[in-house]
Amino acid sequence: MSTSNNVRIIARVRPLLKNEIEKDIVVRTEGTAISMPNPKNENENFTFPFNAVHDSESDQSQLFSEVSPTIKHLFKGNDVTIFAYGATGSGKTYTMRGQKSATERGIIPRLLNAIYRRGKELERKSEGEITMTATMSYYEIYNDKVFDLFMAPEKRTPSGLSLRDNAGKTVVVGLTEKEISSLKEFETLYDKANNNRSTSATKLNAHSSRSHAIICVRVAISNRDTGETRTGTVSCIDLAGSEDNRRTCNDKERMIESASINKSLFVLAQCVEAMTKKQNRIPYRESKMTRILSLGQNNGLTVMILNLAPTKAFHMDTLSALNFANRAKKIELKQAETDYTPAATYSNRQPLPALLSKEPTRAFGTAKTNTTQHIPRPSLAEKSLKATRAPLAAKPAKPLHKPASSGITKNRQTDSRMSTHLSSANIADIVEKKVEEILAARALESAKSPPPVSADVSFDFSRRLELLEKKLEKKADARAEGLTYILLAKQHTARGENFSALKMYELAQTYFPDNPKIMKKIAALRGKKNSGMSTAINILSRKEDETSIMDIEGGEIKTSDVKEELYTKETHAPPPPMPVKKAFAVFTDNDRVDAVTNWKEEQDEQDEQDEHVHNNDLMDTDYIPPADVQQTPRTQSLLKIINSEDVAQIMKLRGVGKKRAESLAQHVRGRREAAIDDDEDFGFKDLEELGMIRGIGQGMVENMRNSLVA
Numbered sequence: 001m002s003t004s005n006n007v008r009i010i011a012r013v014r015p016l017l018k019n020e021i022e023k024d025i026v027v028r029t030e031g032t033a034i035s036m037p038n039p040k041n042e043n044e045n046f047t048f049p050f051n052a053v054h055d056s057e058s059d060q061s062q063l064f065s066e067v068s069p070t071i072k073h074l075f076k077g078n079d080v081t082i083f084a085y086g087a088t089g090s091g092k093t094y095t096m097r098g099q100k101s102a103t104e105r106g107i108i109p110r111l112l113n114a115i116y117r118r119g120k121e122l123e124r125k126s127e128g129e130i131t132m133t134a135t136m137s138y139y140e141i142y143n144d145k146v147f148d149l150f151m152a153p154e155k156r157t158p159s160g161l162s163l164r165d166n167a168g169k170t171v172v173v174g175l176t177e178k179e180i181s182s183l184k185e186f187e188t189l190y191d192k193a194n195n196n197r198s199t200s201a202t203k204l205n206a207h208s209s210r211s212h213a214i215i216c217v218r219v220a221i222s223n224r225d226t227g228e229t230r231t232g233t234v235s236c237i238d239l240a241g242s243e244d245n246r247r248t249c250n251d252k253e254r255m256i257e258s259a260s261i262n263k264s265l266f267v268l269a270q271c272v273e274a275m276t277k278k279q280n281r282i283p284y285r286e287s288k289m290t291r292i293l294s295l296g297q298n299n300g301l302t303v304m305i306l307n308l309a310p311t312k313a314f315h316m317d318t319l320s321a322l323n324f325a326n327r328a329k330k331i332e333l334k335q336a337e338t339d340y341t342p343a344a345t346y347s348n349r350q351p352l353p354a355l356l357s358k359e360p361t362r363a364f365g366t367a368k369t370n371t372t373q374h375i376p377r378p379s380l381a382e383k384s385l386k387a388t389r390a391p392l393a394a395k396p397a398k399p400l401h402k403p404a405s406s407g408i409t410k411n412r413q414t415d416s417r418m419s420t421h422l423s424s425a426n427i428a429d430i431v432e433k434k435v436e437e438i439l440a441a442r443a444l445e446s447a448k449s450p451p452p453v454s455a456d457v458s459f460d461f462s463r464r465l466e467l468l469e470k471k472l473e474k475k476a477d478a479r480a481e482g483l484t485y486i487l488l489a490k491q492h493t494a495r496g497e498n499f500s501a502l503k504m505y506e507l508a509q510t511y512f513p514d515n516p517k518i519m520k521k522i523a524a525l526r527g528k529k530n531s532g533m534s535t536a537i538n539i540l541s542r543k544e545d546e547t548s549i550m551d552i553e554g555g556e557i558k559t560s561d562v563k564e565e566l567y568t569k570e571t572h573a574p575p576p577p578m579p580v581k582k583a584f585a586v587f588t589d590n591d592r593v594d595a596v597t598n599w600k601e602e603q604d605e606q607d608e609q610d611e612h613v614h615n616n617d618l619m620d621t622d623y624i625p626p627a628d629v630q631q632t633p634r635t636q637s638l639l640k641i642i643n644s645e646d647v648a649q650i651m652k653l654r655g656v657g658k659k660r661a662e663s664l665a666q667h668v669r670g671r672r673e674a675a676i677d678d679d680e681d682f683g684f685k686d687l688e689e690l691g692m693i694r695g696i697g698q699g700m701v702e703n704m705r706n707s708l709v710a
C-alpha cells in the first residue's frame, strides 16, 4: 500500500477544426503544463501544470493510457470516477465517447473493452473459480433532473428520478440496470441510449450536449470457492459544456438549460473550493450532479480530463476552465487502498504535482504570471480525509427488515454525539439524511425483491416513511427550482439586467420567503430605480478577437488596457458629491463563478459571522451592484429614445436602420407587456442591458450613444 493522490487532472488540447486557423492558436503545451497569454495583456503568460498534458497530436489510445491504470483499482472493489470538463466545443464528448471507428473510440468504449478483457483473463486463469459480472446504468442530468437514458424521452416522467443517500453513496432510485455480457451488447445499448440524450445546436457546436451524461458500470468479481464478491463502480461523466450565452446566441429555452448547467458547474466549483480550503462543509448536496459525483465524499479515484479548445475564440472560457482545474488540483484525498500507478507510455507526464502544489489558488486576470511552485510536503492523507469528508459522513443504513427501533436508536446516539458541535440546521440535515438512508435502503431492497411483508416494519412506520419521502422529494424539487431562480437572478445581475434580476429574485422569494439575503437584494434592486449619484463606469467589452476597457465618465469614452484585476469589483463610495465607481465586467457565467468566488475569498474574513445564514452557498456568494449609480446625460438620452418605442426616433441613432429600430422598439414593447404593474419601470435601465440584446452588442451601443450630443 502506498500513499497517493486520488485525483489526477489531465489536460487535453484538441486539434484545430476546419473553420479554425493556426494564427488564432493561444493555448500551448509545455511539457506537463499548459500556457496561454493573458487576454488583457499578451506580454503576460499564464502557466498551469498538470499531472499530464496531451497536445493535439495525442490520439485516443494515448489518452486512454491515463485511465487504464484505474481498472486494477476497480477490480479490487473500489470506485472510479472519470469526467471530462471544458467549454462547449472543447472536445468532451469526443474524449468520453469518441467516434465509431476503432482508432477514434473514446474513453468509455475503451474502458468497457479493457474491463471485459481483464474479466475474461481472470476467469481463464482461475479456471472458472473467479467470475465477473458487469451491469450498466446510464442517465443524464438535464435541467437538474435525472433521466434514465435507457428510457425513450417520451416515456420519461417530467420530474425525473429521485436521489437517495445510502451508506454515503448517492443512489438514483428506479434507474434501469442492465447486465452486459459482451462488448457488442454494450455498444448496442450505449448507442441506443445516446440517441435519448438531450443535445441541441448552439452557435458554438452543432451537437452540443445540454446535459451531464453519466454512465455507471458496476463490476462484481466473485470467488466461487470462498463465496466472496467484490464490487466496484466506474462512473464516466460527460459534463455539459460551460458556455457564454451571448456567444452561443441561445434562445430562452437554451438559457434555462444553461442556467441549470451553469448552476451545477457553479456548485461543482464551490465543492472544489471547499475541498481545497479544507472546509468541513462541502456543498455537494446543492446540485444533483455534484451529489452523484460525490466528489470528495467517497473513497475512490478520480480522473478529470480538462478539455481545451486551442483558439482565441475560446480564450475566456479556456481561462475559466483552467482556473477551475487549478482549484481541483489541490484536492487531497484519502490514501488509496491500492497503488494507483499511471501507465508510463505517455511522455508528457509528471508524478502527482497536485499533491505537491502549495500555491494558493489565484484569480485569473491579475497582473502576475500564474506559475505554480512545487513544494514537497508530507502526506496529509489522514488529516485531509477528515477535512474533505462532510461531518455527517453516513453510516451504513440499517436494513428495514431489522427491528426499526434499533436503527432509530442508533441514529439518535449519533445525533446526540454530534449535536454538541452542530447547529440546529445541521441536526435537521442529519435527521433528513438518515431518513433518506433508510428510504434508499428500502428502495434498493424493493428493487431486488418484492417488498417483504415484515412484522418488524409496522404499517404506521411505513406510512410515516412514505409521507416523509414525499415531503423530502417535494422539498428538494422546490429548493432546486428556487435556486435556479437565484442563479438566473445572479446572471442577470452580472449583465446589469437589474429589472430581470429583480423579477428573478422575486420568484425565488416564493421558495425562500424568509431569507434575509433575498429580501435585501430585492430591496437593493428596487431602490436602484430611485438612485441619484454621479458615475464613472468601466465597461469591459468583449469582442470575438479583442478585449478592451472603455472608461465612460461624463460622456467621454476612451479605451485603455486592463492594469489591475480583470474581474473587477464594484467599489462603494460615500453619498454625493463624491462620484461612485462602478466597474462592470461582461464575462461568461463561468467567469462569473470565478469572479464571485475570488471576490468571496477576499470578503471571507469580514463575512464570517454571516456564514450561518441558511447555509446557502448560492446566496452567500451572491453579489449585487450598489444601488447608487447615476447615468450620464447622454446615456439617459439614449435610453429615453430607445424606451420611447418610437421607431422614427430610434432610426436617427448612428448605425440603426429600420429593421434594427423596429427590433429595439419591439424589445421595449415586450418588456412593457411583461410588466406586472402599470406604473412599473419596464424600459432598459442601462447600457449593458441594451448591449445584451441579440444583434446589438456593446460596440453598437457605443455608436448609438456617440451619435448624441452630450
Ligand SMILES: Nc1ncnc2c1ncn2[C@@H]1O[C@H](COP(=O)(O)OP(=O)(O)OP(=O)(O)O)[C@@H](O)[C@H]1O
Pocket: 013, 014, 015, 017, 086, 087, 088, 089, 090, 091, 092, 093, 094, 095, 205, 207, 208, 209, 210, 239, 240, 241, 242, 307
Ligand atoms: N481530440 C480531437 N481530435 C479530433 N477532433 C476532435 C477532438 N476533440 C474534439 N474534436 C472535434 O471537435 C468538435 C467538438 O467536440 P465535442 O462535441 O466533443 O465538444 P464538447 O466539449 O463535447 O461540446 P459540448 O459541450 O457542446 O457538447 C467535434 O466535431 C469533435 O469531433
